Amino acid sequence: MLEEFKKFALKGNVVDLAIGVIIGAAFGKIVDSLVADIIMPFIGALGGVDFSNYFFGLNSAVNSPILSEAKKQGAVLAYGNFVTVAINFIIIAFVLFMVVKGINKLQKKQPPKEEAPAAKAEDVVLLGEIRDLLRQKQV
Helix, strand or coil, X not given: CHHHHHHHHCCHHHHHHHHHXXXXXXXXXXXXXXXXXXXXXXXXXXXXXXXXXXXXECCCCCCCCCHHHHHHHCCEECHXXXXXXXXXXXXXXXXXXXXXXXXHHXXXXXXXXXXXXXXXXXXXHHHHXXXXXXXXXXX
């Protein structure tokens, strides 16, 4: 069983998937930083909006205007965090769209490789020679 697991774990597809997950996690952190540190401050400056502190207190004990303090006071519905995550998703989807579009454009620009004609099977060559000999005898 250990040998089977070793074969499974070291297959190319499994290793490729693991590398993709690790790179995806790192890319997610980059996008989170892009949204939180670059995009959201601009949105906040335009309309004075800070999505991170948008929430509803679900009981009467919650009276703080700051989300982290309100969570300590009781249950809150933090819809501002959801808005931020939704913006993250839109940005990730757009970036991935642009990457795929760029890759497709690069693939179209490359000239197709000319392949050498495939070698004919021996029996096909022999049949062609017989056909040619029969044509010569008929003329």
